Amino acid sequence: MTSNTEHSEQIISLYGGSTPVRSRWSYRANEPFTVVAAFQTDSDRWVEWIFGRDLLAEGLTRPAGEGDVRLSPEISDGRPVLALEIESPDGHAVLEMDLAAVQGFLAATTEIVPMGAESDHFDIDGLIDEITNV
Template structure:
């Protein structure tokens, strides 16, 4: 079991239906319950969102999310898309992602850590040590 395994993909999303946004999606086997999506806002500035991998799984098949991250697939227009809505006190964005690219990213994470087996990769002792040694 390699808990240091990491997978990142560069994806282009569309903001407002037309403005391309570079995004970097990352999954780490050592943090098996979450994925990170970072979006480039300026040349050197990235904004990162971390959310549950289970949310991504649910969002590929139907509307998912109730908080700051919400997902909605659109498979009806002949071009499959996944809409990612993110919200914070600083702003709101609705991004259109290529459905197949996100599906491929998720498949890679599942190859690294099968769904339902996250607990086998999560180091609870390291988390407790990190929390108690602050």
């Protein structure tokens, strides 16, 4: 079973606690294991990061991630935030997002596909066709 149901949300992030960064968070039922966080650069270009929805869920309650994406709930200037640390060969950034806003995004994704039911929405045959027909 696949679906094209999608949820997107704009969340303002802070870089280094001071510079606002627009972000666009997306979730699609036909890609049920991942979320996409896109961040707007100075040149109006969007840079996308794709990571596991389970990593996002874990990162909302405790430090999570060992690779290029690390998440941690923190308190910044007296308010609860989700610290998102992203790293690539091109650079490194730590962004802070309102914890409640990211929790709301995750809750919206679970209305589309409940946690633990991702495999019911994942089209493995479609993936195999895509990989073998390259």
